Amino acid sequence: MTEQPVTSFFTHWRHLPLGDREIIEGLVQPLHATPSPALARAIERWPGTHYWDDSADGRTLVLVAEERAPRERWWLHAALFVLALFSMTIAGATFAGIPAMWHLPSLAALRIGLSFSIPLAAILAAHESGHYLVARHYRVNASPPFFIPFPPQLGLLGTMGAFIRLRSPLYDRRTLFDIGVAGPFAGIIAAIPILLIGVARSTTVMLPSLPLAHQFIVVEDWHLLLGDSLLMSLCRAIVGVHGTLALTPLAIAGWTGLLITCLNLLPLAQLDGGHITFALFGRAQSLVARFFWLLLIPLGRLWQGWWLWAVLALVIGRGRLGHPMLIAPERPLDRKRKVLAWLAIALLVLTFTPLPIFIPD
Numbered sequence: 001m002t003e004q005p006v007t008s009f010f011t012h013w014r015h016l017p018l019g020d021r022e023i024i025e026g027l028v029q030p031l032h033a034t035p036s037p038a039l040a041r042a043i044e045r046w047p048g049t050h051y052w053d054d055s056a057d058g059r060t061l062v063l064v065a066e067e068r069a070p071r072e073r074w075w076l077h078a079a080l081f082v083l084a085l086f087s088m089t090i091a092g093a094t095f096a097g098i099p100a101m102w103h104l105p106s107l108a109a110l111r112i113g114l115s116f117s118i119p120l121a122a123i124l125a126a127h128e129s130g131h132y133l134v135a136r137h138y139r140v141n142a143s144p145p146f147f148i149p150f151p152p153q154l155g156l157l158g159t160m161g162a163f164i165r166l167r168s169p170l171y172d173r174r175t176l177f178d179i180g181v182a183g184p185f186a187g188i189i190a191a192i193p194i195l196l197i198g199v200a201r202s203t204t205v206m207l208p209s210l211p212l213a214h215q216f217i218v219v220e221d222w223h224l225l226l227g228d229s230l231l232m233s234l235c236r237a238i239v240g241v242h243g244t245l246a247l248t249p250l251a252i253a254g255w256t257g258l259l260i261t262c263l264n265l266l267p268l269a270q271l272d273g274g275h276i277t278f279a280l281f282g283r284a285q286s287l288v289a290r291f292f293w294l295l296l297i298p299l300g301r302l303w304q305g306w307w308l309w310a311v312l313a314l315v316i317g318r319g320r321l322g323h324p325m326l327i328a329p330e331r332p333l334d335r336k337r338k339v340l341a342w343l344a345i346a347l348l349v350l351t352f353t354p355l356p357i358f359i360p361d
Helices: 037-045 074-095 107-137 173-200 230-239 249-265 272-299 305-316 335-351
Strands: 010-018 021-028 048-055 058-066 146-149 159-163 203-205 215-219 222-226 244-246
Touching: 074 107, 074 146, 074 159, 074 215, 074 249, 107 159, 107 173, 107 249, 173 230, 173 249, 173 272, 173 335, 215 249, 230 249, 230 335, 249 272, 249 335, 272 305, 272 335
Parallel strands: 215 244
Antiparallel strands: 010 021, 021 058, 048 058, 146 159, 203 244, 215 222
């Protein structure tokens, strides 16, 4: 018996070859929309992945396949990770009171610094792996995470973060949203237990604080106050601490995870927040982005890092704050994803820190 092609179950459909990828999208005939056994067999024969979308017109089936998986230079990603872990370990040693020198540190210093570098690397890896795994689920040509080492003598954390590259166009809002939201949610799930354990092990000291900053770190001769967010305050309340905290390296890694989540959720250009708000609001995302970008200007009076992010947003967006268009942007998110989108916006509010880092007089 000749098997029916999957397109025979559609009332209408379109086929899009995208380089080494192939996408077929069709409105399924009502008789087969459950799906029927015949359509289920046709889907099983499809050499890729698929997903369903419900709309007022009926059920839409999207099938995605790729000719071959992308070839990756895994050695490069592994080397960058090792270098970033090393530089973060030196940064962690400075938080424990060991000055960051330009010569190789001792094994004892490295061992101490691992209490910061390993949890921070875990948070960064969770965030970027969330993006990467979901992108590959949708057969999007995405790179594994690139970790960015940075000399701790020049930068506080020993890293400038991590990122993945999306090397093929995104098809619809669902794909964009799932890839965009996976990173912040995975990262915050890793960061919260690290922060709770770190705060519980931190010490309360008799030092003045600011209304927006109730914890500090010591870097050589500098005392740096770290700002509060609603989520940071909630974690302090859960642990039951009061006053000004001298954060352990583990707690600093958790606090950094909250800040990373906040910065990535800003609804600008092609940051995670830009992906999420474009998937939710469509073209109106550009209005949201302009509002938040203008908000960063006065916020820079509190912390100059906001001005840096205002510039970076323009660089990432190649001079634009709005999100690039998708191939098929017309289909909105389903109800479940709209709820998740608003939860992501709530997460931005919970992790937002008006004054992340402050050097007291």
